Amino acid sequence: xxxxxxxxxxxxxxxxxxxxxxxxxxxxxxxxxxxxxxxxxxxxxxxxxxxxxxxxxxxxxxxxxxxxxxxxxxxxxxxxxxxxxxxxxxxxxxxxxxxxxxxxxxxxxxxxxxxxxxxxxxxxxxxxxxxxxxxxxxxxxxxxxxxxxxxxxxxxxxxxxxxxxxxxxxxxxxxx
Numbered sequence: 001x002x003x004x005x006x007x008x009x010x011x012x013x014x015x016x017x018x019x020x021x022x023x024x025x026x027x028x029x030x031x032x033x034x035x036x037x038x039x040x041x042x043x044x045x046x047x048x049x050x051x052x053x054x055x056x057x058x059x060x061x062x063x064x065x066x067x068x069x070x071x072x073x074x075x076x077x078x079x080x081x082x083x084x085x086x087x088x089x090x091x092x093x094x095x096x097x098x099x100x101x102x103x104x105x106x107x108x109x110x111x112x113x114x115x116x117x118x119x120x121x122x123x124x125x126x127x128x129x130x131x132x133x134x135x136x137x138x139x140x141x142x143x144x145x146x147x148x149x150x151x152x153x154x155x156x157x158x159x160x161x162x163x164x165x166x167x168x169x170x171x172x173x174x175x176x
Contacts, residue, residue: 041084047073050094059090070161071142071149097160101152104135105160112148116167121148 035053042051042060047068052061062077064070074093081089097105108128115124125141132139132152140151143166150162 038081038084038089041080042077045073045076045080048077051077054090054092059092061092061094063094064161066157069142070140070151070163071144074147074149074163075144091163093161093163095159095161097152098154098156098158100135101137101154101158101160104131104137104152105150105162107131108150112150112164116148116164 035057038060039051039053042048042062045051045062047065048062049065050063053059054061060077060081062073064073070093074091077091078088081091108131111124111127111131115121115127121143128141128150129139136154138153140149140153142149146166148162148164148166150160150164152160
């Protein structure tokens, strides 16, 4: 039995069209059934100016309004995202820091790591406040049950927003 080249080409073309249709359908479904409801749910959180899906579609990027409290908004975004998807979603907070804020945060990382390792969060916060004052920046630090929230702000209202995961149970214990 002979199969012509034309029949093989038609079969390959048909398979390619079917594969493209399946991929397009999957992308449409993911956009309409997963991404759109996630953005809608997260956008309802107060204090946000914008919410969008990450470029790879595996998380959400949020921008806070000026004056919004990172320690209040971030957990609400996490909860809204989990409610919309049924599982934890990576949340990225968009900020627009200056080079001075980035440099100061790099210096602060050691203090934060030491505070996490020892559980001496009050001492850590005091050291962070001294570093921020020396850099002529305003600092807001808050600690939730799972994260440490750090906001550095300069006189021009540029902000660096950091959400740092705290050790899980069995890690350091808070001490003064």
